[in-house]
Amino acid sequence: MIEFRTLREIERAARSKIDDHAWDWLECGAENELTLQRNRQAFERVALRPRIFRDVSHVDLTTQVAGLNLPVPIMVCPLGGLTIYDDGGEEAVARSITEIGSILCVSAMARLKLSDLSQVLPP
Ligand SMILES: Cc1cc2nc3c(=O)[nH]c(=O)nc-3n(C[C@H](O)[C@H](O)[C@H](O)COP(=O)(O)O)c2cc1C
Secondary structure (H helix, E strand, C coil): CCCCCCHHHHHHHHHCCCCHHHHHHHHCCCCCCHHHHHHHHHHHHCCCCCCCCCCCCCCCCCEEECCEEECCCCCECCCCCHHHCCCCHHHHHHHHHHHCCCCECCCCCCCCCHHHHHHHCCC
16 A cells, blocks of 8 residues: 655645546636635645654544534535546545545536435445
């Protein structure tokens, strides 16, 4: 299994497997890409401080979003066109986020309909 240490490493590995058209769709932002720039700047401001010799036997990442308790602060935003990366891409993303018990926003451009998803996802 490949181990990645940074987001850049993941991005480079993905870039080598995706053709130019699909990469542009994934990488570009809307309109003048201001939100994309601001998101990058916000993430770059976050510093992770390595802590050693701490008891990590119980790590609690739970959080609340819109009154829902989530196990991790990760949700999936609406993503259309996932099938250009993998035919089962929409189902794989939906299954992964459902397995960790978090929120999936289904894109209006998704190929799978909500009724299809309810067939393939755990209740
Ligand atoms: C490949 C890709 C596909 C997307 N498809 C949709 C979509 O179908 N509908 C939509 O409302 N937003 C879509 N978005 C926008 C995202 O849902 C998200 O709002 C955007 O990446 C900005 O993230 P933020 O909301 O955290 O700022 C897409 C983004 C990407 C990268």
